[in-house]
Amino acid sequence: MRKELRRWAEILRERALAQGLSFPPVLFEEVGPEEMAMLAAYGGFPRRYPHWRFGSEYLRYRETYRYGLGRVYELVANTHPVHAYLLKGNTLLAQKLVMAHVYAHADFFQNNLAFKPIPKDMEAEMAHHAAFVERAMERYGARSVEEFLDLALSLENLIDPHALYIQRRAEENTEERPPDRLRVRPYLDPYVNPPPEPPREAEEGANPTPLPPRPTRDILGFLARHAPLAPWQKGILEIIREESLYYVPQAATKILNEGWATFWHTRLLLPLLSPEEALEFAELQAGLLAPHGFNPYRLGYLLLREVEERWDKGRFGPEYEALPLGERLAYERPTGLGLKQLFQVRTVHTDLSFLDTFLTPEFALRQRLLSPEDLPRFAEAKKALLFRLTNGGYPIVELVDANHGNRGELLLEHAYEGVELDLKKTQAVLENLHRLWGRPVHLKTVVGGKETLLSAGS
Amino acid sequence: MRPIERDLLRFKEIVRGEVKKKAREFLTREELFGQVEGRLVSIPLPQLELPKIVYGEPLGEDLGLGGPGTDSLGPAGHVPVAELELEEFLDLVGEALRLPRLRPKGEGEVTEEAFRYTTIARKGPRGLRHVRRTLKESLKRALITGEYRSEEPLLVPEREDLRYKAPRSKPRPHAQAVVLFALDVSGSMREEELRLVKTLSFWITLWIKRHFPRLERRYLLHDAEAWEVTEEEFFRAREGGGTRLSSALLLAEEILKRYPESFYNRYLYHFSDGENWQGDTPVALEALRRLLPTLALYGYAQVQGPYGQGRFLEDLREALGKEEGLAATEVKGKEDLPLALRRLLGG
Numbered sequence: 041m042r043k044e045l046r047r048w049a050e051i052l053r054e055r056a057l058a059q060g061l062s063f064p065p066v067l068f069e070e071v072g073p074e075e076m077a078m079l080a081a082y083g084g085f086p087r088r089y090p091h092w093r094f095g096s097e098y099l100r101y102r103e104t105y106r107y108g109l110g111r112v113y114e115l116v117a118n119t120h121p122v123h124a125y126l127l128k129g130n131t132l133l134a135q136k137l138v139m140a141h142v143y144a145h146a147d148f149f150q151n152n153l154a155f156k157p158i159p160k161d162m163e164a165e166m167a168h169h170a171a172f173v174e175r176a177m178e179r180y181g182a183r184s185v186e187e188f189l190d191l192a193l194s195l196e197n198l199i200d201p202h203a204l205y206i207q208r209r210a211e212e213n214t215e216e217r218p219p220d221r222l223r224v225r226p227y228l229d230p231y232v233n234p235p236p237e238p239p240r241e242a243e244e245g246a247n248p249t250p251l252p253p254r255p256t257r258d259i260l261g262f263l264a265r266h267a268p269l270a271p272w273q274k275g276i277l278e279i280i281r282e283e284s285l286y287y288v289p290q291a292a293t294k295i296l297n298e299g300w301a302t303f304w305h306t307r308l309l310l311p312l313l314s315p316e317e318a319l320e321f322a323e324l325q326a327g328l329l330a331p332h333g334f335n336p337y338r339l340g341y342l343l344l345r346e347v348e349e350r351w352d353k354g355r356f357g358p359e360y361e362a363l364p365l366g367e368r369l370a371y372e373r374p375t376g377l378g379l380k381q382l383f384q385v386r387t388v389h390t391d392l393s394f395l396d397t398f399l400t401p402e403f404a405l406r407q408r409l410l411s412p413e414d415l416p417r418f419a420e421a422k423k424a425l426l427f428r429l430t431n432g433g434y435p436i437v438e439l440v441d442a443n444h445g446n447r448g449e450l451l452l453e454h455a456y457e458g459v460e461l462d463l464k465k466t467q468a469v470l471e472n473l474h475r476l477w478g479r480p481v482h483l484k485t486v487v488g489g490k491e492t493l494l495s496a497g498s
Numbered sequence: 499m500r501p502i503e504r505d506l507l508r509f510k511e512i513v514r515g516e517v518k519k520k521a522r523e524f525l526t527r528e529e530l531f532g533q534v535e536g537r538l539v540s541i542p543l544p545q546l547e548l549p550k551i552v553y554g555e556p557l558g559e560d561l562g563l564g565g566p567g568t569d570s571l572g573p574a575g576h577v578p579v580a581e582l583e584l585e586e587f588l589d590l591v592g593e594a595l596r597l598p599r600l601r602p603k604g605e606g607e608v609t610e611e612a613f614r615y616t617t618i619a620r621k622g623p624r625g626l627r628h629v630r631r632t633l634k635e636s637l638k639r640a641l642i643t644g645e646y647r648s649e650e651p652l653l654v655p656e657r658e659d660l661r662y663k664a665p666r667s668k669p670r671p672h673a674q675a676v677v678l679f680a681l682d683v684s685g686s687m688r689e690e691e692l693r694l695v696k697t698l699s700f701w702i703t704l705w706i707k708r709h710f711p712r713l714e715r716r717y718l719l720h721d722a723e724a725w726e727v728t729e730e731e732f733f734r735a736r737e738g739g740g741t742r743l744s745s746a747l748l749l750a751e752e753i754l755k756r757y758p759e760s761f762y763n764r765y766l767y768h769f770s771d772g773e774n775w776q777g778d779t780p781v782a783l784e785a786l787r788r789l790l791p792t793l794a795l796y797g798y799a800q801v802q803g804p805y806g807q808g809r810f811l812e813d814l815r816e817a818l819g820k821e822e823g824l825a826a827t828e829v830k831g832k833e834d835l836p837l838a839l840r841r842l843l844g845g
Contacts, residue, residue: 092512094502095510186508194548195550459554459555465551466549466552
């Protein structure tokens with residue numbers, strides 16, 4: 041890395057630490073557009089398992105850059121130390137902005153509670169996964185492994201996003217994971233601790249404890265343990281599950297995390313700008329915060345600024361809440377608690393709870409997200425927005441019974457909330473599930489207002 | 499190879515496979531017709547998407563509060579599109595439909611002098627003066643003679659400094675071709691038949707062009723008489739009077755005189771419902787006997803009209819069926835297109 045950049049990285053790091061951010065060491069690396077396209081396609085990591093969809097993504101990023109339609113300025117991986125990539129050829133100011141931005145991301149990864157159970161050595165994990173899949177391809181044929189990956193990837197959202205946060209009581213664990221099992225990486229588990237397969241056509245009453253013991257959203261995990269598959273196939277299911285879980289907190293905090301990083305690069309950099317740089321900074325910032333479409337940077341940044349201002353001016357608490365809308369905008373009771381509140385928000389919230397708590401009609405009016413005539417529909421609009429953020433925008437599906445009708449069939453249930461499923465895609469997924477499970481598969485959902493059972497294989 | 503390149507290759511391989519699988523479908527996709535003059539072809543490939551359980555509708559349009567758009571969180575609803583180079587696309591479709599490779603016929607291979615201005619000369623026309631080289635010479639001279647002063651770096655080229663771009667001729671073998679489309683517009687050809695003709699002539703043009711990049715195209719219409727038209731007029735539906743197939747062949751013969759067979763691979767395509775005036779068929783066959791040996795191919799496609807089928811196809815096969823360079827076929831509907839196309843290209 042250039043000397044000048046290294047000097048600035050150090051300056052910005054010290055300023056960030058002095059203002060209360062805390063983060064592990066950050067390694068910056070400058071990369072060219074092709075390598076950046078590769079890293080972006082690989083979700084921020086230099087090595088992933090072989091799959092064509094990475095190639096497709098790579099092509100998309102590469103062409104987007106080539107035709108000047110957009111560029112990836114920066115990529116950060118949540119690892120220890122944090123790996124951050126800067127696009128070679130950007131101006132010094134752009135790189136400074138990105139570095140300040142990255143320090144805030146690193147702080148967010150380290151301190152936001154949603155990231156607590158996320159492994160910090162994911163770079164190594166991803167490489168292990170790649171090696172595992174490559175070996176499987178050598179042994180069982182690239183095509184058959186690829187086909188299985190296609191199948192497994194169509195199930196990648198059938199996970200329990202809270203799986204990493206749940207601490208089961210010991211005796212609950214014993215049923216599915218006897219204590220004599222060896223602890224290994226999950227995708228190696230089927231080799232080291234092969235599980236018993238479930239009864240195919242069970243006798244009446246032969247299986248007194250239902251499987252799964254209670255409805256579960258961890259469908260990938262369940263299949264990895266119980267589907268009649270070869271160990272390498274179970275290993276792949278575990279890999280897909282683990283990587284999916286890894287990206288859950290990132291998706292769930294996109295608005296907050298980008299808002300936080302934007303807030304901090306602005307705060308750290310503004311006082312350091314030379315007059316010549318000020319104009320370029322304003323341009324970069326305007327591009328980043330452009331109001332067209334949905335822009336997580338913009339929404340997150342504006343809302344964090346709102347929180348800072350409200351807490352600085354004491355616009356919170358029962359006295360404030362009791363005021364009518366018109367008077368709230370003028371209320372002032374200076375406390376200077378803004379920054380403290382921001383750190384609190386950064387620690388405890390995800391996008392869902394962040395917007396639920398702080399997205400107020402006052403804010404919507406002030407930022408012109410809403411016209412005064414539309415005010416009565418604010419609650420409805422907010423609800424719609426929160427719904428989209430729930431479960432990453434995916435429908436919530438549970439596995440209810442793996443021995444449905446006592447015939448070893450799978451019964452899934454969609455928690456219907458008023459929005460119907462895409463039937464064509466859902467059917468295709470059910471066919472995939474059927475191929476994995478080997479027995480018929482059913483999904484209970486609502487179609488055309490009526491409860492419906494979608495099936496595959498029966 | 500870097501792993502990402504391996505993933506990219508595999509992706510392209512899958513796209514190619516899909517194109518081949520869908521080749522027949524592409525034949526009749528008129529939205530392709532527009533883009534094909536360019537270099538890239540965009541192909542929608544929904545089957546390349548990994549299906550997931552997602553919501554069927556975009557989640558509630560809200561009141562400008564802004565929600566995840568199509569490219570961020572939430573189920574995105576875009577159809578993946580792959581882009582292919584036109585040549586590669588054609589080769590894939592050609593392979594899938596088993597279209598024959600076209601070969602330059604006899605002397606159709608032309609060696610032409612391609613001039614390229616790759617050298618520098620001291621003499622030449624003004625228009626070819628090489629400014630940079632001239633100034634460079636001028637600078638050299640000024641430095642040597644000591645006239646150059648860096649505080650006032652003015653260069654005035656003198657006669658001896660002038661340099662010109664000069665051609666170096668390089669003979670390059672180049673096959674060229676001409677394709678002539680003739681369409682029978684007597685009463686019986688309608689929208690639907692015209693669409694089949696359009697599809698066929700579109701793909702014929704592309705395929706010939708794939709083999710002979712230097713391709714000239716001519717179009718003519720006929721009922722009882724024949725006249726030459728532009729490409730646009732060719733595909734405009736219209737109705738005429740009676741039919742004399744010979745009129746088209748005679749006009750074609752006339753037009754093709756400008757494309758001597760020693761320099762051109764000459765293709766003649768003729769679309770008709772086959773209902774010819776009784777006395778005309780011998781005349782038409784006679785004209786064809788003269789023309790056939792000079793053509794790379796004479797393609798005759800008999801399109802089924804609303805009033806049934808004429809009998810020119812039979813007459814043609816009877817009379818000239820054994821001749822080389824005759825490609826005759828009939829097209830009753832869309833489903834006949836792949837085979838008809840192959841036949842018309844000599845396969």
